[in-house]
Amino acid sequence: MQFAVEPVDIASRSPTVLLNESDAADLGVHPLDRVHLDHAGGTTVGIVELTDQLVPPGVVGTTRRLDTISGPVDVSLAPTPASVRYIRKKLDDIELERHEFERIVDDITDDRLADVELGAYVAGVYTNGLSLQETLSLTEEMTAAGEVISWDPSVVADKHSIGGVPGNRVTPVLVPLVASAGLTMPKTSSRAVTSAAGTADTMEVFCDVSFSRAEVERIVDEAGACIVWGGAVNLSPVDDKIIRAETPLSLDPPGQLIASVLSKKKSAGSTHVVVDIPYGEGAKMESLAEAREFAVDVRRVGEHIGLTVECAITLGSQPIGSGVGPTLEARDVLETLDGAGPADLRLKSIRLADVLFECCGVDADAAALLDSGAARERFRRIVDAQGGDPEVSPGDLEVGRHTRVVHADRAGIVTHIDNRLVNDVARRAGAPRDHGAGIDLHCRVGDTVETGEPLCTVHAEVSAKLEDASSLVDRTEMIRVRGARETLVERV
Numbered sequence: 001m002q003f004a005v006e007p008v009d010i011a012s013r014s015p016t017v018l019l020n021e022s023d024a025a026d027l028g029v030h031p032l033d034r035v036h037l038d039h040a041g042g043t044t045v046g047i048v049e050l051t052d053q054l055v056p057p058g059v060v061g062t063t064r065r066l067d068t069i070s071g072p073v074d075v076s077l078a079p080t081p082a083s084v085r086y087i088r089k090k091l092d093d094i095e096l097e098r099h100e101f102e103r104i105v106d107d108i109t110d111d112r113l114a115d116v117e118l119g120a121y122v123a124g125v126y127t128n129g130l131s132l133q134e135t136l137s138l139t140e141e142m143t144a145a146g147e148v149i150s151w152d153p154s155v156v157a158d159k160h161s162i163g164g165v166p167g168n169r170v171t172p173v174l175v176p177l178v179a180s181a182g183l184t185m186p187k188t189s190s191r192a193v194t195s196a197a198g199t200a201d202t203m204e205v206f207c208d209v210s211f212s213r214a215e216v217e218r219i220v221d222e223a224g225a226c227i228v229w230g231g232a233v234n235l236s237p238v239d240d241k242i243i244r245a246e247t248p249l250s251l252d253p254p255g256q257l258i259a260s261v262l263s264k265k266k267s268a269g270s271t272h273v274v275v276d277i278p279y280g281e282g283a284k285m286e287s288l289a290e291a292r293e294f295a296v297d298v299r300r301v302g303e304h305i306g307l308t309v310e311c312a313i314t315l316g317s318q319p320i321g322s323g324v325g326p327t328l329e330a331r332d333v334l335e336t337l338d339g340a341g342p343a344d345l346r347l348k349s350i351r352l353a354d355v356l357f358e359c360c361g362v363d364a365d366a367a368a369l370l371d372s373g374a375a376r377e378r379f380r381r382i383v384d385a386q387g388g389d390p391e392v393s394p395g396d397l398e399v400g401r402h403t404r405v406v407h408a409d410r411a412g413i414v415t416h417i418d419n420r421l422v423n424d425v426a427r428r429a430g431a432p433r434d435h436g437a438g439i440d441l442h443c444r445v446g447d448t449v450e451t452g453e454p455l456c457t458v459h460a461e462v463s464a465k466l467e468d469a470s471s472l473v474d475r476t477e478m479i480r481v482r483g484a485r486e487t488l489v490e491r492v
Contacts, residue, residue: 005070015044033047044066090124105144108242119245138256147235157273158185158274163252165319169199177349184220190230196438213234226382227382236267277298349366401459411483414447416479421477426458437460440456456479
């Protein structure tokens with residue numbers, strides 16, 4: 001059947017076409033079916049949505065992904081992509097072959113899958129997991145789907161944390177620290193998925209983070225390193241689309257996580273990588289045994305794709321640093337680079353840097369480089385190269401002016417800080433979208449506090465968001481304080 005074409009101003013990540021319901025009935029198509037659009041420029045496949053309001057009979061509505069098509073077009077039913085059949089196999093807990101992952105990755109890359117189909121893929125991987133062989137195949141296919149950057153040095157350093165721990169803003173400290181030892185470190189980072197801030201969100205407080213590949217190469221040439229958002233560089237682009245499907249239900253299955261991390265490292269041209277694997281209550285890895293098993297798989301997959309990978313298993317049962325949220329974490333970063341800052345953030349940055357130095361075969365002392373000011377100077381160069389103010393200081397950073405101080409309701413010892421609730425409260429306060437929103441922690445597990453002593457301060461840029469965050473604080477126990485007698489009984 002032949003149709004006129006009318007652009008419809010609707011944003012859609014998939015190549016969506018709108019059909020009048022009467023035309024759809026004549027064609028025998030249903031919502032989410034595929035159709036061939038034969039036009040003067042060739043044949044395009046679109047995913048169908050039905051409407052009686054937006055397009056009249058005899059007209060095909062094209063959304064922004066298809067706005068280059070002009071009419072008239074012939075519309076006919078198209079077959080469902082083979083990848084949908086493979087996704088169904090994964091839902092049935094049948095192990096997939098390399099060529100099946102190739103087709104799934106290709107179809108995700110080219111937006112041939114509807115959101116519900118991509119969601120089914122994520123659900124299948126989350127429910128049934130990936131074998132080591134499946135993870136190897138998926139990692140290779142995700143790497144091949146994007147651009148790959150090449151660097152002149154034979155050793156290119158990188159680092160990744162699997163996340164789950166609020167604060168933990170080690171990367172903006174570690175990258176200039178490692179670069180100040182003479183290593184090249186082109187760090188691509190993510191934005192927050194379920195946390196109050198990702199590295200890219202925090203770095204954005206200082207400077208731009210969205211750059212093309214050519215711009216990233218220019219920044220690294222100038223500063224020896226960068227800290228940029230990976231989503232803008234087209235490295236393993238399929239990963240960003242999978243993350244969007246994982247985010248609503250906070251899913252991050254281990255096999256998919258390994259493929260995500262290592263495909264991006266390989267695409268960024270990295271050769272030596274340290275992977276931070278926090279474990280403990282509230283972290284992605286609940287137990288030490290689980291963290292060790294994950295580390296073994298990470299190293300195996302890394303070796304398979306030609307990376308030298310060292311895993312650092314770290315405690316992640318409470319936040320790292322004092323700030324949770326982009327600006328508050330940025331403050332911790334600057335204070336640490338200036339020789340002060342939270343002790344746990346400083347210590348973890350030094351230890352991971354030393355692990356990376358050993359992995360890369362470099363004889364350097366991370367603590368000495370940090371204390372000498374070399375890391376702070378290198379951070380200034382990175383910020384300057386990325387279009388920010390290299391002289392920014394902690395006092396220049398403004399946090400949300402609407403605040404709620406949470407006080408201890410008893411005297412005792414802080415026995416637990418709930419990672420998930422800390423992230424949830426900070427996000428309700430507006431983080432990471434509102435850079436100044438988040439939580440300023442005033443205590444650590446093991447601290448002794450008095451009745452009425454401040455435990456943390458919640459910051460928001462909008463009063464209504466502070467009220468929403470406060471309501472969650474009031475009905476939960478984000479920071480647990482136990483009296484000395486209760487603590488003693490619990491230990492017995």
